[in-house]
Amino acid sequence: MKFGPFDLVFLENGQYDKNWKYIHMQPEEVVQAAVDLKAKRLFPVHWSKFALALHAWDEPIIRVVRESKKRNLPLLHPMIGEWVYLNDSLQSYNWWEKVK
Numbered sequence: 001m002k003f004g005p006f007d008l009v010f011l012e013n014g015q016y017d018k019n020w021k022y023i024h025m026q027p028e029e030v031v032q033a034a035v036d037l038k039a040k041r042l043f044p045v046h047w048s049k050f051a052l053a054l055h056a057w058d059e060p061i062i063r064v065v066r067e068s069k070k071r072n073l074p075l076l077h078p079m080i081g082e083w084v085y086l087n088d089s090l091q092s093y094n095w096w097e098k099v100k
Helices: 027-036 059-071
Strands: 009-012 044-045
Touching: 009 027, 027 044, 027 059, 044 059
Parallel strands: 009 044
Antiparallel strands: none
16 A cells, blocks of 8 residues: 555545445445555544435434444544544544434
8 A cells, every 4th residue: 555554534424325326435335445544543524514415414424333333443523613632532422313
């Protein structure tokens, strides 16, 4: 691999559809991409801000959290506008469950 491994990768995780497979990855593919990049942590972006696809606004993060747990890949998923402390492994919590 020319670049990497990476301490943190930012990958898109939202606004997907099976018909758009060449434009946006499914959440499980996002986790696989992070694994392929040999990322130590994943910061999923491009979800929860706009509803352009037919999935629920929180489906992308629910699916990427589930897959990352299977793959033992740590995530950062702050609430929109929240400060991120890159060395704080306890910062990520499932904030989207509290806003329903």
